[in-house]
Amino acid sequence: MVWQVLEGLSRDSAKRLRFVPGIVYVDEGAACGRSPEDRAKTLSEARLVLEAVGFPHHEVALEEVFSLPPSVLRRPAQGPAETQAQGDYKAAVDTFLQQQLVLGAQDSLPPAPGEGQLHHPQGLPGPQSWTAAQTQALCRLFESVKTLTAREELLQTLRTHLILHVARAHGYSKVMTGESCTRLAIRLLTNLALGRGAFLAWDTGFCDERHGDVVVVRPMREHTLKEVAFYNRLFAVPSVFTPAIDTKAPEKASIHRLVEAFLLRLQAQFPSTVSTVYRTSEKLTKAPREGCASGPRCLLCMCTLDIDAADSATAFGAQSCSHLSPMQLPPLPAEAGTPPTPCCPPGPGRAQGADERQDAQAHFLEQLCYGCRVNMKELASLDPLPPYIQAEAQLRSQRAWVRREIQEFLIEDGGDGEDGQS
Amino acid sequence: MPAPPCASCGKARAALRRPRSGQALCGACFCTAFEAEVLRTVLAGRLLPPGAVVAVGASGGKDSTVLAHVLRALAPRLGLTLHLVAVDEGIGGYRDAALAAVRRQAARWELPLTIVAYADLFGGWTMDAVARSTAGSGRSRSCCTFCGVLRRRALEEGARRVGATHIVTGHNADDMAETVLMNFLRGDAARLARGGGLGSRGEGGALPRCRPLQLASQKEVVLYAHFRRLDYFSEECVYAPEAFRGHARDLLKRLEAARPSVVLDLVHSAERLALAPAARPTAPRCLLPLRAVCVQPREDLWTGSSGLPSGVTPQRWCPPTPGLSWCLCYGGAVDSDLGRTAEPAWIMIAHLAAPALGRWSRECTCPAHVGPPLPTSQILC
Numbered sequence: 004m005v006w007q008v009l010e011g012l013s014r015d016s017a018k019r020l021r022f023v024p025g026i027v028y029v030d031e032g033a034a035c036g037r038s039p040e041d042r043a044k045t046l047s048e049a050r051l052v053l054e055a056v057g058f059p060h061h062e063v064a065l066e067e068v069f070s071l072p073p074s075v076l077r078r079p080a081q082g083p084a085e086t087q088a089q090g091d092y093k094a095a096v097d098t099f100l101q102q103q104l105v106l107g108a109q110d111s112l113p114p115a116p117g118e119g120q121l122h123h124p125q126g127l128p129g130p131q132s133w134t135a136a137q138t139q140a141l142c143r144l145f146e147s148v149k150t151l152t153a154r155e156e157l158l159q160t161l162r163t164h165l166i167l168h169v170a171r172a173h174g175y176s177k178v179m180t181g182e183s184c185t186r187l188a189i190r191l192l193t194n195l196a197l198g199r200g201a202f203l204a205w206d207t208g209f210c211d212e213r214h215g216d217v218v219v220v221r222p223m224r225e226h227t228l229k230e231v232a233f234y235n236r237l238f239a240v241p242s243v244f245t246p247a248i249d250t251k252a253p254e255k256a257s258i259h260r261l262v263e264a265f266l267l268r269l270q271a272q273f274p275s276t277v278s279t280v281y282r283t284s285e286k287l288t289k290a291p292r293e294g295c296a297s298g299p300r301c302l303l304c305m306c307t308l309d310i311d312a313a314d315s316a317t318a319f320g321a322q323s324c325s326h327l328s329p330m331q332l333p334p335l336p337a338e339a340g341t342p343p344t345p346c347c348p349p350g351p352g353r354a355q356g357a358d359e360r361q362d363a364q365a366h367f368l369e370q371l372c373y374g375c376r377v378n379m380k381e382l383a384s385l386d387p388l389p390p391y392i393q394a395e396a397q398l399r400s401q402r403a404w405v406r407r408e409i410q411e412f413l414i415e416d417g418g419d420g421e422d423g424q425s
Numbered sequence: 426m427p428a429p430p431c432a433s434c435g436k437a438r439a440a441l442r443r444p445r446s447g448q449a450l451c452g453a454c455f456c457t458a459f460e461a462e463v464l465r466t467v468l469a470g471r472l473l474p475p476g477a478v479v480a481v482g483a484s485g486g487k488d489s490t491v492l493a494h495v496l497r498a499l500a501p502r503l504g505l506t507l508h509l510v511a512v513d514e515g516i517g518g519y520r521d522a523a524l525a526a527v528r529r530q531a532a533r534w535e536l537p538l539t540i541v542a543y544a545d546l547f548g549g550w551t552m553d554a555v556a557r558s559t560a561g562s563g564r565s566r567s568c569c570t571f572c573g574v575l576r577r578r579a580l581e582e583g584a585r586r587v588g589a590t591h592i593v594t595g596h597n598a599d600d601m602a603e604t605v606l607m608n609f610l611r612g613d614a615a616r617l618a619r620g621g622g623l624g625s626r627g628e629g630g631a632l633p634r635c636r637p638l639q640l641a642s643q644k645e646v647v648l649y650a651h652f653r654r655l656d657y658f659s660e661e662c663v664y665a666p667e668a669f670r671g672h673a674r675d676l677l678k679r680l681e682a683a684r685p686s687v688v689l690d691l692v693h694s695a696e697r698l699a700l701a702p703a704a705r706p707t708a709p710r711c712l713l714p715l716r717a718v719c720v721q722p723r724e725d726l727w728t729g730s731s732g733l734p735s736g737v738t739p740q741r742w743c744p745p746t747p748g749l750s751w752c753l754c755y756g757g758a759v760d761s762d763l764g765r766t767a768e769p770a771w772i773m774i775a776h777l778a779a780p781a782l783g784r785w786s787r788e789c790t791c792p793a794h795v796g797p798p799l800p801t802s803q804i805l806c
Contacts, residue, residue: 062526152684192609196680196687200694265676269610290701309697374429377686380673421544 004181004224026053026060027169033141034065034158035248048243055241061169066137068161069118073395075164075171076302096151144387151257153251153378156197158248161389178219183268185228186223188280192262199374201309204287227269227277228383261295301372302396303379304346308372360384432460440652444644444685452652459649463495464635466655467503471593473634475504480589480632482580483509483530483538485523485658488595489531492638493648494655495592497534510583510592512576513542515551519663526658533656542574555663569668582630599643599677602691606673618700642688708804 028049032042048060053060126284170178182190189208195204205211211219223231233244249257254264270276298307306310367385368376387392426480429437431451439449450458456570467473481496502763511527513520524540531538546552552572588627608617618660638646650657665671680687 011614150684192606195605195609195694196684196691198690198693200691201697201699203694204699250797255679255683258680261676261679261683265672269672276610280609281616282611282619283612286700309693371691377684377690 004179007223008222019339023209024058024179025173026056026058026177027166027178028053028060028062029165030062030064031158031162031248032064032245033138033392034145034154035246036142037246045243045245049245051245052241054079061173063165063169064235065158065161065165066134066141068165068391069137069140071164071168071389071390071391073398075391076305076395100265127392140387140389144389147382147384147387149381151252152197152259154379155248155257155259156375164391167214167217176217178221180221181223182221183223183226183228184281185277186257187224187284188277189259189266191280191284192266193259194374196258196262197374198377199372202306202372202374204289205282205306207284208287208289212298224281248374299370301375302367302370302392302399303375304372309377310373347423367396370396370399440731441648441792444642444648445689456649456652459641459645460495460498462641464499464502467499467635467637468639470635472637473503473505473593477504477591478506478587478589480508480510480580480584480587480592482592482594483511483524483527484595485511485530486595487650487655487657487659488597488600488638489597490526490655490657491650492593492595493530493534494653495649496637497536508584508587509536510539510580510587510590511538511580512583512587512680513540514576515543515545515553516571516663518555519660522660523658526656528655533704537587539583539587541579543579544583546579552664556670566612568671569664573663581620581632589632592632592634594634594636595638595645596639597641597643598688598692601636601639601695602688603670603673603677605691605695609671611669611675614700617695618743635793640689 030042030046031043032039039046050060050062055285056405113183118352145157148157166178170176191203191207194203199206205213207224209221209224213220226234234240249260252260254260266276266280300306301308363385371379382388385396428440431437431439431450431454432448433450433454437451437453440452441455442449443455473479479496481493483490488578493507496505496507499505509527509531511524513524527538528541530536580592580594605617608614649655677688677691684690
């Protein structure tokens, strides 16, 4: 994909692309359990390739999630770029082209609305921006998750947050990822199996704007893996091999591996399988089924929550009801850290610490969508999670508690009349 | 090591662990919990109103046996009248034994039983004959598709004969999960759009259908049948290994090994799928000429609210002549997107649904009609 962008930006291409690219490389070696020497070697190889390309590049390590601010998880309010009408796009492009012309003379420029910005055109490797303690914390986090499926999903989430943060910090408005048709078909079926059927359009569509100001686009989604492999070979595109979290894992280890193996095997028998699945993904829309547009959003994946607590004739209802019958979940609105109030039904001699942890975990799970919930249930406790997730979770649960307290006094906008207060 | 006490009643020794929650329960408590969950599904989804006459699709297999048993237990509370409807597809060596099981069940539970045969409804075509004719054309894998479509129609017919207001079938959560996977793999957006909820309202005069066992996993259904000592027929259909569903079933089994909750996760995904309006099913389309399917209409199929327009008499079609192409138009609704649904099953359905929907025209206006013009008496339009 980088090569294609390079070609698209070169002077002699027929339709020149009009944006300023930068490259982000995320080093996930700690999650995969690699030694620091291996990681340094891979990093230097990657650096060579990236420098040959010539775009500004940012190398970040996955450990830096431990220093992310909680604002990563918040969707910023609609910026002026989104409310621009269609006609302003041309004006923005013209402004941008003018700026490009004077770029050589000036140093720092005000950011152009809606377009990426060139930032510090040097790719010098900075000093290592993570500490050994963070590496250990990351290892502990990944070890506390039991199954490979949940680990892969967690890795995906953390990586997305990290890239988002880098994009926001350096003023990029769009993130391009290089997923091919085959990978998207696999991702579609995997997400189905993980319970993310409501969000397939965001996870596998061309443009994913659930994060607000930064839009994730997938320009390579029409190309199959085979085409990409041939292209790379014919045009001698340099690449670096890094082991991923599921390299050399047995086929049955995770849902991702199973679906990948299954789909590739089926493709060998029915050659149109991948393209059929891909075409089906094009038919998906982003509108929610019932029409309830703005509900609360999931803490981790930032999609509108697809859990409807009132509707019990669903798969979610069936699962939650079978848990409720033997034990009652105490409906405590208290946040983590405060001692449980006396209205809690007496459990059979549980320690107070365990109560608080379970409450905190219950509140954390409530803020997640169905798919994220199933993954995060495997965590024994919330401690290994990076601080930004914990802080945001606490903030949201406190806000929910406050809202519940004053619910009866709030007037709903556009509700059933002036005096229709519940 | 002695078994732990039942988590629910605390008195008896636990005899099983529920697959979903891992709870240890005794046999009686598990059956009660299972029935309570089915009841909750029916009530929360408002599937069967009181006073409904319910036709239970009984195949003799474990799902329909369990369904009939549970509904019979819940019938007094819900105010339902039950009828068993069994479908005879004419698969030799398989269906006869299954029907024997259904007859035994009907006798034991004292429920009225109606058997509807493909051979009677569809002019002598049994599944064996369909399989033989499709095997020649190299489409042997699709005979299960035909069977599914025809069975739905046969069930509808049987339900009408007993005067039912609702149809229930015993699909469980695993079936729904497999269906979602299969429809994605085949790119069947129309079925995906239709299949999310607990049942369908019934379009075009069809009876409303529902699946009360949809949220129960297959393992629990088997456990229930074991603890209630139900007698059912447990062999696989002879054509099943060739079905496409086998791939989806295989994938589902492996996924379940990796993560046990995947079945309900898939059902949840299916419930929340959002498909673009263009992908939703449209009006039936004109069909291409294909090798003929001989259907012999019966007088009682034409009576009722649909009826025939004046001047049209039901035709008697001959068995297919080799080389003769038939074109079946349906209301003249032509779609430019032809060619995808060129399955004989759709022909059968169009023919059978046409009386119910009352759309007839004497002239074939299908531009896709290929071949010499056919005499009107040989065209079903």
